[in-house]
Amino acid sequence: MKIAMVGSGYVGLVAGACFADSGNRVICVDNDEDKVRQLELGEVPIFEPGLKEIVERNTKAARLSFTTDLIEAVRQSRIVFLAVGTPPAADGSPDLSAILNVASGVGRAMDGYRIVVMKSTVPVGTHKRVSEAIAAETEHPFDYVSNPEFLKEGAAIEDFTRPDRVVIGATNPAVVEIMRELYGSFLRRDERIYVMDPASAEMTKYAANAMLATRISFMNEVANLCDKFGADVEAVRRGVGSDSRIGTAFLFPGVGYGGSCFPKDVNAFVSMGRDVGFPAKIATAVEEVNRLQRRIFAERIIAHFGEACRDTTLAVWGLAFKSWTDDVRESPAVSAIRMFLEKGMTVRAHDPEAMMTGAQELGDAVTMTSDHYEMLAGADALVIFTDWPKFRTPDFDVIGEKLKTKLVFDGRNLFDPRAMSRKGFTYHCIGRPPVTPA
Numbered sequence: 225m226k227i228a229m230v231g232s233g234y235v236g237l238v239a240g241a242c243f244a245d246s247g248n249r250v251i252c253v254d255n256d257e258d259k260v261r262q263l264e265l266g267e268v269p270i271f272e273p274g275l276k277e278i279v280e281r282n283t284k285a286a287r288l289s290f291t292t293d294l295i296e297a298v299r300q301s302r303i304v305f306l307a308v309g310t311p312p313a314a315d316g317s318p319d320l321s322a323i324l325n326v327a328s329g330v331g332r333a334m335d336g337y338r339i340v341v342m343k344s345t346v347p348v349g350t351h352k353r354v355s356e357a358i359a360a361e362t363e364h365p366f367d368y369v370s371n372p373e374f375l376k377e378g379a380a381i382e383d384f385t386r387p388d389r390v391v392i393g394a395t396n397p398a399v400v401e402i403m404r405e406l407y408g409s410f411l412r413r414d415e416r417i418y419v420m421d422p423a424s425a426e427m428t429k430y431a432a433n434a435m436l437a438t439r440i441s442f443m444n445e446v447a448n449l450c451d452k453f454g455a456d457v458e459a460v461r462r463g464v465g466s467d468s469r470i471g472t473a474f475l476f477p478g479v480g481y482g483g484s485c486f487p488k489d490v491n492a493f494v495s496m497g498r499d500v501g502f503p504a505k506i507a508t509a510v511e512e513v514n515r516l517q518r519r520i521f522a523e524r525i526i527a528h529f530g531e532a533c534r535d536t537t538l539a540v541w542g543l544a545f546k547s548w549t550d551d552v553r554e555s556p557a558v559s560a561i562r563m564f565l566e567k568g569m570t571v572r573a574h575d576p577e578a579m580m581t582g583a584q585e586l587g588d589a590v591t592m593t594s595d596h597y598e599m600l601a602g603a604d605a606l607v608i609f610t611d612w613p614k615f616r617t618p619d620f621d622v623i624g625e626k627l628k629t630k631l632v633f634d635g636r637n638l639f640d641p642r643a644m645s646r647k648g649f650t651y652h653c654i655g656r657p658p659v660t661p662a
C-alpha cells in the first residue's frame with residue numbers, strides 16, 4: 225500500500241518504519257526541516273531500541289523516504305496517516321492546531337479519493353472537526369479512520385509489531401477491510417482487531433491511558449500511607465497484584481508518571497468532562513496525586529539536607545521519564561532537579577540516552593557525565609530516577625567508595641532495604657520502612 229505518514233516523531237517514525245518493513249511504501253512527512261535532513265542522511269533523531277536498523281533497511285530498499293513536502297506525499301499515497309503532536313494547551317485541553325493545519329493541508333493536496341487515518345491522540349469528537357477541515361478544502365471524497373496508537377516508548381517497535389490490540393474507528397466496511405489488511409502482517413489472527421465507531425475509538429485511547437495512570441497514582445497513594453504506618457509497599461504490591469482480578473502490571477510505586485502521554489491525556493480527559501459539564505472526578509484526583517508524588521520525593525531529599533542544601537552535591541541517575549528512552553517531556557527527574565537547583569544544590573547527572581535532551585531542558589546548570597560511577601566522586605548522595613539495567617545491578621563497592629557518604633535516595637525501589645543496610649548504606653525509597661545501616 226502507498227502511505228503518507230504526516231509527523232515523524234516517536235509515533236509517526238515508528239509506525240512509518242514498521243509499515244515499510246512489512247512491504248508498504250511509506251513517505252514520512254515532517255515540517256521540521258532539520259529532522260527530515262537528518263533522516264535523509266540516515267540519522268534517527270530519537271532513541272528507540274531497534275528503530276535505526278529498521279529505518280536503515282527500508283530506506284535502502286526504497287520503501288521508506290522522508291520529505292517536508294506534504295502535497296507531494298499526499299498525491300503519491302492512498303492512505304494518509306496523521307501523527308503530529310497534540311501538546312497540552314494552557315487549560316489542559318490538547319492543542320489541535322497542528323492537526324487541523326495538517327488536515328486542511330491534506331484537503332488542499334488531494335487530487336482524488338483518500339483514506340485519512342488519525343494516529344494522534346485526539347479528544348472525542350475530533351473526527352468531526354478534522355473531517356470538516358478536510359472537506360472545506362476539497363471536492364474529492366475521503367474516508368476517515370480513527371486508529372489510536374498504544375505503543376510505549378522504549379518498547380515501541382515490539383508494541384507496534386506485536387500489538388495487544390488494534391482499534392479501528394471507521395464506518396465504511398471496505399475501509400475497515402483495508403485497515404485489516406494493513407495490520408494483517410502484525411496480527412496473524414484478527415481477533416485482536418477491534419472495530420468501532422470513531423468516537424468510541426477516540427475514547428478508548430483516553431480511557432486506557434487514564435486507567436493506567438490511575439493504577440500508578442493509586443499505588444503511590446498506598447505507598448505514602450505505608451510510609452506513615454511503617455508497612456512495606458513491596459509486600460503489599462505483591463499481595464494485591466496476585467489477585468487475578470487485579471494483576472501485577474502498573475502497580476509499581478515511584479516518583480510519579482511522566483512522559484508526553486499520561487499527564488497530557490489525563491488532563492485532556494478532565495478537560496473533555498469539563499466541556500460537557502460532567503466533571504471527571506477520578507481522573508482529576510489521579511493527576512493531583514501524581515503532581516504531589518513528583519514533589520514528595522524531591523522534598524524528602526531537600527528536607528534531609530535542610531540548611532546544608534547550598535553545600536550539597538547530588539549525583540543523579542536517570543533524566544528521561546523512564547528507562548530505554550531519551551524523552552524528557554514531563555520527566556519527574558527534570559522537575560525534581562529544578563527543585564534541587566532552586567535550593568542551591570549542585571547537580572551532576574547521567575542517563576544512558578537522555579543527556580542531550582536533558583541538557584536541552586536544563587541548560588548548563590547541571591553537569592552531564594558520561595560515566596555513571598565517576599560522577600559519584602565526592603557527591604553527598606546518589607539519587608535514582610529510572611530503572612535502566614545498569615542502575616538495577618550496580619557495583620555497590622564502587623558507589624560506597626566514591627560517595628562522600630553512603631547515602632542513596634531511590635525513586636524506583638530498585639533495592640532491598642535490608643541488603644542496602646548490610647552494605648552500610650543509608651537507603652531511602654518509596655513506601656518501605658527504613659533500615660538503619662548495620
Ligand SMILES: NC(=O)c1ccc[n+]([C@@H]2O[C@H](COP(=O)([O-])OP(=O)(O)OC[C@H]3O[C@@H](n4cnc5c(N)ncnc54)[C@H](O)[C@@H]3O)[C@@H](O)[C@H]2O)c1
Nearest residue numbers: 231232233234235254255256308309310322344345373377
Ligand atoms: N509518544 C508516545 O509514546 C505516544 C504513544 C501513543 C500515542 N501518542 C500520540 O501520538 C501523537 C504524536 O506523538 P509523538 O510522541 O510522536 O510526538 P512528537 O512530538 O515526537 O512528533 C510529532 C511530529 O510532528 C511534527 N509536526 C508538527 N506539526 C507538523 C505539521 N504541521 N506538519 C508536519 N509535521 C508536523 C513534529 O515536527 C514532530 O516531528 C500525539 O497525539 C501523542 O499523544 C504518542
